[in-house]
Amino acid sequence: MRKFMRRFQFAERNLLFILIALVVVLSISSDRFLSYNNVMNLLRQTSIIGVIAVGMTFVIISAGIDLSVGSMLAFSSILSAMMMKSGLPIPVAILLALAGGTAVGALMGVIIHNGRVPAFIATLGGMTIIRAAVMLISGANKISGLPKEFTSFAVAKFFGIPGMVVVWFLMIIIGLFIARYTIFGRNIYAIGSNEEAARLSGVKIDLTVYGIYAFCAFASSIAGILMTARLGSGVPTSGTGYELDVIAAVVVGGASLAGAVGSIWGTVLGTIIIATIRNGGNLLGINPFILDILVGSLIVFAVLFDQFNKKREKRS
């Protein structure tokens, strides 16, 4: 247990305690909370946000931001739905949709790095353009009548775990692997801490930045496929406003918008904590607006707490 705990940093440990406290309180006040059905439901509901949050974590660690994730989700959703409907085999349609989304993400990286456009602006533009493009190609109508084999994935279970949750777990493993074992992952932290120092140490900034936004777009595209399966159709308005939920999860997870600070474990905990507050609140019949106030306060508090710690660190 101790060895397990040591893998978590200070901030993550605090998050884990918050989560445990939440679970204890909720399981005492509602006997349904810890039931198999409810836990799986909770995980399934948050898996789409969770998948994107893995990609967003790297963007934020690199001191960037990606506002286009919600639109990107819709893009991959419509793309895959249209291709499946046109008769392409399911795996091909999925792969092409993922490739398309990833390519657009890489392009965003090019605009940010080579064009020196702040990430906030580039992805804000991207968010608007992609959403509009999705509306255009879909005629603002949802695309239904998808193959059964595909839509059944939404209810499929592997060893009792919903398929969507399995995909989320796989994304987490990929994220952990990138952060811990790859040069790409190390370079993301280096760029987030100090881009000029990284450049002078021979880090290829351009490729790394393209990779960061391509990976985030890839994660959003996966989320788009999951969303399509869950809704049983490609919906052009899906994912609207998701960028804020995703950023909230990453920030609650301890990542700093100033870069270099953050981790996949933190993001996973942040995602689950927010989902638990929403789920538990519903079970207890708390007004959803009150829940939103709670989640909003949590975001601000997470950063406040971080600043407080920084100040204390400086003084000592």
Add this chain to the structure above:
Amino acid sequence: MEHVSKEFPGVKALDDMSLTVHEGEVHALVGENGAGKSTLIKILMGVFQMSSGSIYIEGERVDIRNPIDAAELGLSAVYQDITIASHLTVAENFFLGRLPKTVVGLVDWKTMYSDTQAVLDELNIHVDAAALVRTLSAAQQEMVLIAKKYFEHSKLIIFDEPTALLSNEEVKELFSIIRRLKQEGVASIYISHRLEELFELCDTVSVMKDGRLSAEMKISETDQDDLISKMVGRTVEDMYSISHAEPREEILKVEHLTRTNVFEDISFTLRRGEIFGIFGLVGSGRTEIVKALYGADRYDSGTIILEGREIVLRSPAQAIRHGIGLLPEDRKNEGLTLHTSVEHNINMASYREISTCGCINLKKERMRSMQQIDDMRIKTPSERQKVVNLSGGNQQKVVIGKWLCRNSSIFIFDEPTVGIDVGAKSEIYILLEKLLKEGNSIIMISSYLPEIMGIADRIMVIHEGRQMDTLVRGTYSEETLLKLASGIH
């Protein structure tokens, strides 16, 4: 100022320093880098507290505890990097923090513009009070800043290398403004490495050496040679001498390296086991030269020949592959990623060597960082510690460790000992010795003369982007180097 001393841990930056400046006097303050000039200014400006001594203004003893005190006492400074809000108008800068208001509480632009313009006209500065500061030239901005200090009724203005970024024409304008201030009774302390300027502008000159006042005289009673000999004239301490290896074959040859308007026609060779020094004043182009040589800045023409083969350097990554490593002048902003671990920083340039298909061998990563930490005696609680928590000397060792880990053979050190204490300095010199013994070569920039004279085998002197001369160890003195660096043959 009387008997002012300032001690930092391990160093006495100011030692019983006294200085008197009279109303309407332009008082030159000269001394080598490290003589204590900037410490003196910072005490006057309230940035540092003196350890002992007293300061009198118009006969009254004053306490300067912080920059606000200094401003209220009428002390101000103009630094070479101009601090002014560039997106506001000149007038807004003048009134920053106390904008005049009309009866209804809105900003009174009319008064602001007319008052500002009056001051600018009085000082003969041809700038529109309504102009945005960023549309002005560097020289105009500097003059606006000076006018602002005058407007704020400063009694004493300190000019710290005010001409470093100005053209000859602009220098003339600046001087005429300082002379006007003088007529108005404002006193000035004028600091410059360009000695010829002092004779044009100043009344009195004080020479600082090793934190003390070594001479004070009327400018008419001295000349440049006399000043230089008073600035140096110290025995070279043992600290700055290292044992030199016998330089071997030529490894790097630079020919006619040029970047338009920055440096021109730079040629030199570097041999194995040699420290090649580059000396020049701030802004002489020395850092730009080594950055070009490292692929971090572009160069327009010239050739770089490494071990007999011509190479082209367009990015630091290319230079690193050729075995060149850079320790930048600005350790915190260019040398290190402060918020990541020691381990990460040491391995940053060499991850490719310990990975397969982009996946890092964590064991090797850890071992390699532990080895550097042990070899260089980097004081850190663990290899996982964030670099920001290390002392300056240990941070510098991490940067060196990065290149040792990469097996670099040519090390470019740009001001390697700036801002680190005496103990860490000597440790770094020992490291340099070791590097040479192992057959590496070092290019070193230092603006501290005793250091570069004690350590370099040869020194190339740069003045305004041109190489003045390259001197071999034993043939130079501080006088010759300073003269060359000031553009005097």
